[in-house]
Structures are given as structure tokens and as C-alpha cells.
Amino acid sequence: MAKLLMNLRGVPEDEAAEVRELLDEHAVDYYETPPNRWGISMGGIWLRDEADHERVRDLLDEYQARRLEAAREAEAERRRNGTQTTFAEMIQRNPARVVLYMLIIGVLLYFSIRPFFWLAE
Numbered sequence: 164m165a166k167l168l169m170n171l172r173g174v175p176e177d178e179a180a181e182v183r184e185l186l187d188e189h190a191v192d193y194y195e196t197p198p199n200r201w202g203i204s205m206g207g208i209w210l211r212d213e214a215d216h217e218r219v220r221d222l223l224d225e226y227q228a229r230r231l232e233a234a235r236e237a238e239a240e241r242r243r244n245g246t247q248t249t250f251a252e253m254i255q256r257n258p259a260r261v262v263l264y265m266l267i268i269g270v271l272l273y274f275s276i277r278p279f280f281w282l283a284e
Contacts (some may be wrong), residue, residue: 164213165194165209165210165211165213166209166210166213166216167207167208167209167210168193168207168208168209168210168216168219168220168223169182169207169208169223170205170206170207171195171198171205171206171207171208172205172206173205178230179208181226181230182208182223182226183195183208185222185223185226186208186219189219189222191210191215191219192210192211192212192215193208193209193210193211194208194209194211195207195208195209196209
């Protein structure tokens with residue numbers, strides 16, 4: 164029976180491609196379901212044989228640990244070089260987006276806190 168190995172919602176294409184390569188290298192029998200047209204289902208990578216799940220899960224855990232370490236190293240390198248994006252740079256690049264997000268946060272906070280002010284009356 165098939166077993167879902169990896170939901171592809173929010174997974175960058177390069178990571179999905181690397182996972183496919185990893186599965187091909189280890190001769191794992193898998194198939195992929197495409198994303199839904201309306202974004203309800205983002206697709207996934209499925210194992211055809213559920214008996215392979217534990218072995219493949221270990222491979223995937225090792226891969227994700229290596230990817231996490233590489234991402235941390237890249238972030239540390241950006242900090243050392245001074246190329247990390249700051250909040251001020253985000254405001255300069257796209258001030259409308261920053262203002263919109265701040266307004267949304269303000270509205271959410273207002274509606275979250277407003278009932279407590281009514282209790283005080």
C-alpha cells in the first residue's frame with residue numbers, strides 16, 4: 164500500500180528535485196502526485212511499498228539535517244559579509260508591502276484585544 168513520504172506544500176523546487184535524486188540514487192520505488200489546479204492539494208511524493216518507509220525516512224532525515232546545516236552556514240556567511248537583509252532594506256525596497264503588513268497586524272491586534280476592553284467597562 165502506498166504511503167505519503169513528503170507533502171510538497173511550501174517545498175522549494177530545488178529541495179523537491181534533490182529528494183527525487185536521493186530516491187533515485189537509492190533505487191526507491193516512488194511516484195509523485197501533481198498539485199491541484201486550485202491550490203487545495205499541493206501534491207506529494209509517495210512510496211509504493213510501505214515496507215520501505217522506515218529506511219527512506221532515515222535517508223530523508225539525514226538529507227534534511229544536511230540541508231539545514233547548509234542553510235545555517237549560508238545565513239552565518241551572510242551575517243559575516245553584511246549582506247543579510249535588514250528591516251530598513253525591506254522598507255526601502257517595498258514600502259507599500261511593509262505598511263500593508265503593519266496595518267494587517269494592527270487590525271488583528273485590535274480585534275484580538277478589543278473584547279478585553281469591553282470586559283473592563
